[in-house]
Amino acid sequence: MVKPRSDDADPFKTEIVTIMSEIEKIMGERVHKQGTMSEGLADLFNFTKSVKGTSSYEQGVEKFISHSPECVTSNDSLLRLLRTGGEHLRKYNHALKMNKICRIQDALQFIKEFIEKEESTRSDGLNEDDKQLIRLFKDREEELQYVSGEKKFENPLLSKLEDVLIGEYATKVNAHAIIFCTKRITVDAMYSWIKENERLSFLKPEKIFGSSVRKKNSKFYMIASTEFNFEERDQANKIRHQFMTKSVRTLSKLPKDQLKEELLALQTIDLRERLMSEKRERERQQKRTEAPYKLLCGKCSEFSCFSTDVKVFNDSNHLIVDQEFYEKILTQKHPKPKVIGDDIHKNGKVSCKKCNHDWGVIVTISSMNFAVIKIVSFVLEKCADRKRTTVKKWKESPFKVEPLDINNFKQQNPDWSIELDYQQ
Numbered sequence: 418m419v420k421p422r423s424d425d426a427d428p429f430k431t432e433i434v435t436i437m438s439e440i441e442k443i444m445g446e447r448v449h450k451q452g453t454m455s456e457g458l459a460d461l462f463n464f465t466k467s468v469k470g471t472s473s474y475e476q477g478v479e480k481f482i483s484h485s486p487e488c489v490t491s492n493d494s495l496l497r498l499l500r501t502g503g504e505h506l507r508k509y510n511h512a513l514k515m516n517k518i519c520r521i522q523d524a525l526q527f528i529k530e531f532i533e534k535e536e537s538t539r540s541d542g543l544n545e546d547d548k549q550l551i552r553l554f555k556d557r558e559e560e561l562q563y564v565s566g567e568k569k570f571e572n573p574l575l576s577k578l579e580d581v582l583i584g585e586y587a588t589k590v591n592a593h594a595i596i597f598c599t600k601r602i603t604v605d606a607m608y609s610w611i612k613e614n615e616r617l618s619f620l621k622p623e624k625i626f627g628s629s630v631r632k633k634n635s636k637f638y639m640i641a642s643t644e645f646n647f648e649e650r651d652q653a654n655k656i657r658h659q660f661m662t663k664s665v666r667t668l669s670k671l672p673k674d675q676l677k678e679e680l681l682a683l684q685t686i687d688l689r690e691r692l693m694s695e696k697r698e699r700e701r702q703q704k705r706t707e708a709p710y711k712l713l714c715g716k717c718s719e720f721s722c723f724s725t726d727v728k729v730f731n732d733s734n735h736l737i738v739d740q741e742f743y744e745k746i747l748t749q750k751h752p753k754p755k756v757i758g759d760d761i762h763k764n765g766k767v768s769c770k771k772c773n774h775d776w777g778v779i780v781t782i783s784s785m786n787f788a789v790i791k792i793v794s795f796v797l798e799k800c801a802d803r804k805r806t807t808v809k810k811w812k813e814s815p816f817k818v819e820p821l822d823i824n825n826f827k828q829q830n831p832d833w834s835i836e837l838d839y840q841q
């Protein structure tokens with residue numbers, strides 16, 4: 418057993434927890450300043466009682482981000498602070514989780530990338546609250562940078578793991594090892610730790626996610642698993658399945674009968690989960706309404722379009738066919754343009770003109786440009802009763818989306834043209 422660091426030996430944790438408490442305080446004070454806290458919102462705020470750096474805090478803050486629009490319906494700037502602050506808390510919580518198993522520098526890098534992305538928003542897109550949230554990190558960045566380089570604060574788990582690996586390989590030259598990680602980002606961090614560690618770099622680590630692709634000379638595998646939500650668990654089963662069939666036979670030499678049995682059990686679970694998810698999908702489809710919704714910017718609550726302006730192309734691209742929408746966006750060239758289907762390619766990024774919140778991408782289909790939006794970037798407001806909600810994926814959408822027949826559209830809109838802020 419390896420004892421985790423005491424707080425004295427973990428100044429990274431101490432600093433991050435302080436920043437988080439400050440954010441929670443700013444959010445709470447603002448709510449009280451605007452009036453009394455509703456029961457619903459107070460419930461959502463309960464996550465702040467969870468221990469920071471845990472999964473229960475993560476679940477709570479995610480619930481807070483997605484449900485706060487239901488409670489704050491008539492104060493856009495308050496909602497913006499709560500959702501942006503919530504997003505900062507979510508990232509810091511994740512960094513604390515990373516810090517438990519990875520190097521401080523990996524956890525710090527994770528936060529730095531997030532802050533840089535926030536800052537890259539044009540200065541007139543950031544409001545005072547956004548700037549204040551960023552400043553909380555900036556004020557401590559130097560200190561955090563310093564502790565990330567200090568040997569005395571090194572994660573004892575990693576030192577222990579290093580010793581175990583060196584010890585094992587000293588006696589078993591042809592051994593293979595697997596490290597199971599909770600999230601993809603942790604896999605990346607562990608991977609770079611091994612690569613950059615002089616004593617361990619001989620291991621030649623490889624990362625395994627969905628495919629079991631592996632190189633022959635590698636002694637080391639990493640696989641992302643556990644802590645999946647339901648849909649991802651389905652994916653995890655697929656990984657396990659592939660992993661079992663392709664690798665386990667050689668890795669652990671299970672007796673054939675036992676292997677067969679385990680595979681059968683996995684397949685049964687797989688089938689049961691697939692049937693359940695199909696059933697849920699059918700139920701969701703039936704529940705979808707034709708009543709119109711407004712799509713409001715997920716950050717600044719600016720109106721973008723109505724649900725009836727959204728059409729779905731090829732069952733997957735949700736694009737906007739209302740010209741007025743395009744006056745409310747900023748576009749920029751996509752850093753990784755890509756062909757995503759027959760006669761369809763992604764070439765630009767779309768964001769809110771008012772606050773620069775990421776809304777989606779520009780795609781060209783049959784030489785016509787469209788904005789393809791992510792539903793997670795919007796707050797959905799039902800026109801009839803102004804009830805607000807958020808969802809993460811299009812398949813969870815509360816409203817129906819009509820399919821787009823591209824040829825019909827072309828005939829009916831021969832002059833369709835969208836002005837872009839960049840050269841294609």
Ligand SMILES: [Zn+2]
Pocket residue numbers: 714715716717718719769770771772773774
């Ligand atoms: Zn906006």
